[in-house]
Amino acid sequence: MSSALVSIICGSRSDLATVERGAALLTELAVAHEMRIISAHRAPALLDRYVSAATERGVRVFVCAAGLAAHLAGAVAARTAWPVIGLPMPGGSGGVGGGLDALLSTVQMPPGVPVATVGLGNARNAALLAAQILAISDPALAERIRALRAGQTRAVEDDPLNEGA
Amino acid sequence: MSSALVSIICGSRSDLATVERGAALLTELAVAHEMRIISAHRAPALLDRYVSAATERGVRVFVCAAGLAAHLAGAVAARTAWPVIGLPMPGGSGGVGGGLDALLSTVQMPPGVPVATVGLGNARNAALLAAQILAISDPALAERIRALRAGQTRAVEDDPLNEGA
Amino acid sequence: MSSALVSIICGSRSDLATVERGAALLTELAVAHEMRIISAHRAPALLDRYVSAATERGVRVFVCAAGLAAHLAGAVAARTAWPVIGLPMPGGSGGVGGGLDALLSTVQMPPGVPVATVGLGNARNAALLAAQILAISDPALAERIRALRAGQTRAVEDDPLNEGA
Amino acid sequence: MSSALVSIICGSRSDLATVERGAALLTELAVAHEMRIISAHRAPALLDRYVSAATERGVRVFVCAAGLAAHLAGAVAARTAWPVIGLPMPGGSGGVGGGLDALLSTVQMPPGVPVATVGLGNARNAALLAAQILAISDPALAERIRALRAGQTRAVEDDPLNEGA
Amino acid sequence: MSSALVSIICGSRSDLATVERGAALLTELAVAHEMRIISAHRAPALLDRYVSAATERGVRVFVCAAGLAAHLAGAVAARTAWPVIGLPMPGGSGGVGGGLDALLSTVQMPPGVPVATVGLGNARNAALLAAQILAISDPALAERIRALRAGQTRAVEDDPLNEGA
């Protein structure tokens, strides 16, 4: 089996159900990936070691899902120069404005350390963005993504309401 | 001269000064790029033609800067399967919450059409993210980015206040 | 049967139940209309073709319902000079501030391409506004709207609590 | 001289400079209009009389500009069944979130009394929307709007940066 | 029976359950009051007539409960110089930020036409404020309010957790 190119890290086990929708898309697109649950705040040394080891093994894109004061993506971006995708999670009853805290904590990075942020809880977009990035140097993957996108378009065109549109 | 790999599109001429800071970083990193000013709302057909032509010529990453109801990045992402980076612009006197309108309009894309969003007006991060993406298949560029990042780190370490830290 | 004057477009099937309350009002006011489900992001070419064809067939007002980074109304407004009504949808668990993302993405259009925005999820107002616009050149419709409005007023006046008010 | 079809009402004299940019566009498009400064809160009876008289004289679209707890557009919409366009004004030092108060006070109308809201301080869009509405029954005006829109598009296409785009 | 001194107006029947908690407090404090359901937008003329008639009959304080673009309190304040208390209602699924729209629409009145705004959905405080205002010229009512307040304080002091505090 090929080594993982994408690493998906959750800040907490409670993010897992959402994030697995992204992992499923990577599987569908045949992008090798691995998943971990590492809090940037509760296990910073583990995160440090993991980012190094994963990069060493060939990971080229990180997807980081976290809520509240979501530092995970930024912490990873501080430790690697490969692209890091931030997936802010809506925070439930202790969050502010439906996840605005996680969104701002993820996207508003200082100059020099970017995080590629996608919409709140949108694990599918995080995974698809990872695949699009890898597709630049993988024509077969690019083709699979184009097919997926074409399928999305066809689903709209085939909606019964759109007949003859 | 090599053909552009990154296209930077501004929604309006007023975004140009900010965006040029990103272009300067791409030049510094020797990433071939081109710049356009195309409003998704005032010139949608031109945008359509341009995205096709640019892709055809070899552009692999789009950086889209826009303010207010910032649709530019989403409109480009709807027309290409290559990575699109959204750069929301603070809106000035007609904006809401210091650019919250542009940020939400850029990042909250529906499943299936991601936009990789960076912080408000952070053109440097948009450009660096584009370079990081291309560096996956360009070891020399990856090296230049690592050098840039190391320089950022050294600048902190060398701050007079940090002597002996 | 007369050709549609109003087109109602949803960005996603999940908006349909809300939007149908607007369609019902148009039926009640005898305004010919048609409905489509076309994502500006997943099927941009279809949207392009549809706006042209609908205009050609006689549509004079578009009502566009979308959530999150709601670009649908703006995308239609970029392709027609007839009035476009934007109906921002509350976003559910992935939305921000109860739909603030959709509201700002719809209303904050750049100069030169207006979208007539109504309240969050207020399909009745979107439909009534469309009818009011058409009523300027349709005295019989203007009369039906006045009757509807008078009925609304009477319902308040007839509230048991208001007896003798 | 023809009678006004569009009435522009400001809630306060301080809105006048912004609103005059909209009036200038109506003049450019040869749409007969008139302007008033009537606070819904300080002169409600005058507003009442004015809306009746203006409608009587032939006004078919109202544009209402107000800031803070911006009730002007809603107050006019409560008194006429012709289309009312709301132009929320950024509130200066006593406003909240750069005008979020005026935006929400204008757009979030109850079912049955719509206000067609445009972006914060965007007088040009308020005026253009009024013209688009009237153009449905005025083919010459529709032609002038199409020319204006085409000019906007050409201005983008002719930007020096876009040569050969 | 004595004539009403306080009038409680709801913008919609859906506000009634909340508002009745305020009415119950007025009854408890023996403040004569009456209740109406009058939308400022759907029945502006009725509101106009009612405010005049109520003032004529002796009403001295108005409590106005409304949600969304809550204009009711402002509309009443524009028509009377007696104190008007605004009670913004949380807006449910079509509201923004849990009722921020209603709060800003109620409190941000222009200079010269104040509305005394209380917290979101806090009918008890609206009613108590009305009573406090009337108590300035009604020593017996002032006494009853002091007793009520003392009771509130005692309830805290008597909490089992506070024994010996």
Add this chain to the structure above:
Amino acid sequence: MSSALVSIICGSRSDLATVERGAALLTELAVAHEMRIISAHRAPALLDRYVSAATERGVRVFVCAAGLAAHLAGAVAARTAWPVIGLPMPGGSGGVGGGLDALLSTVQMPPGVPVATVGLGNARNAALLAAQILAISDPALAERIRALRAGQTRAVEDDPLNEGA
């Protein structure tokens, strides 16, 4: 000279310039008032003594101006059962959302301890509301307020733009 009926308290000297606009209106309306600068946080015991003493001397309405985590009005309301008017101040560079922090800290009081909140920095409305409250038992003051309000209305009617409106 008559004893003060209204007490205006600022939380900080920086609020004084704004608040004096309210004091000027009370002078114009011949409402006896006094002014203090007492921080609820830096001088709680002084505030405690002052509220008692002022009430003893005949103060019947308190106007409390404060910014940031504006507790002043609430602290006074906790210590008197006479009406307390809260005047939230826009917070300058350390405030959030143009004063949203002060507004929410002032208006969102718990049941049983109301604060009558006016708009951000709107000292004129705070003062006018105080006068309206006192006017219930002072017919001559009520007459002066009506004259003031009529003057406001006439100023609108006499605007040159409104000639013949």
Add this chain to the structure above:
Amino acid sequence: MSSALVSIICGSRSDLATVERGAALLTELAVAHEMRIISAHRAPALLDRYVSAATERGVRVFVCAAGLAAHLAGAVAARTAWPVIGLPMPGGSGGVGGGLDALLSTVQMPPGVPVATVGLGNARNAALLAAQILAISDPALAERIRALRAGQTRAVEDDPLNEGA
């Protein structure tokens, strides 16, 4: 039994269930503590007496939990120079933005009277912070906290998904 070093005060009985999670952590860390329910608004004199008495008895850190216009922590901070921890509570149906009102009312204190604010409803962090503060002069407690923190880290490391990470 040793005297309490930490006092936990709730503004209302409805905060108790949340706050008890913090008390449990203090028990686990063997930090002597006591709990009270005292509203700063409904029982200000009791709060005054309690803060004095508690300080007298040896309390060195206060944890104050309150929602809405959450003044409790600030009121305590105004009355003691020992550290005060503010725990803003999400406000339920009458709150704004999921508790933004409580957060801003707690954290935005004026210079000279700090409140150490933790995240919304995060009673565990409020309690842990209190313990960390006391641990500076209590090496055994510092050791227990380090063990707790190490346990948190180990729980992450031992997650089945992280095997071999």
Add this chain to the structure above:
Amino acid sequence: MSSALVSIICGSRSDLATVERGAALLTELAVAHEMRIISAHRAPALLDRYVSAATERGVRVFVCAAGLAAHLAGAVAARTAWPVIGLPMPGGSGGVGGGLDALLSTVQMPPGVPVATVGLGNARNAALLAAQILAISDPALAERIRALRAGQTRAVEDDPLNEGA
């Protein structure tokens, strides 16, 4: 000279002017402290080493000032069990809502890793809180803080406006 008990870390040189106001207060209170400029994102390894070394040398409280997606305080809190005070900085033109991004990124920490957050840009409160924490085991410092607080109170009492209050 005694070794530093408080470490003040800025995320960027632009925060220095604000933060020095806090350092000045520590000097006034004779609390030994040191200052560094270390970005958590640009120099994570340096931050790691510094937190260990500082703790080793005797630092017991960290004050961390950062703007935008302010991770600094959280990153330090992840690496030490001594109290960490977060000082969110208003973000200037690229910030959201006047610093709401920095505030939420600092305060909304996950359970188990608290950050004691003070108001936006309020360096004086950050420093005073650090001193209050250390004062628990330093009676002389506690005395100096009480004197400072008493001075604050006296300044209010001595305000010319408060004569005889």
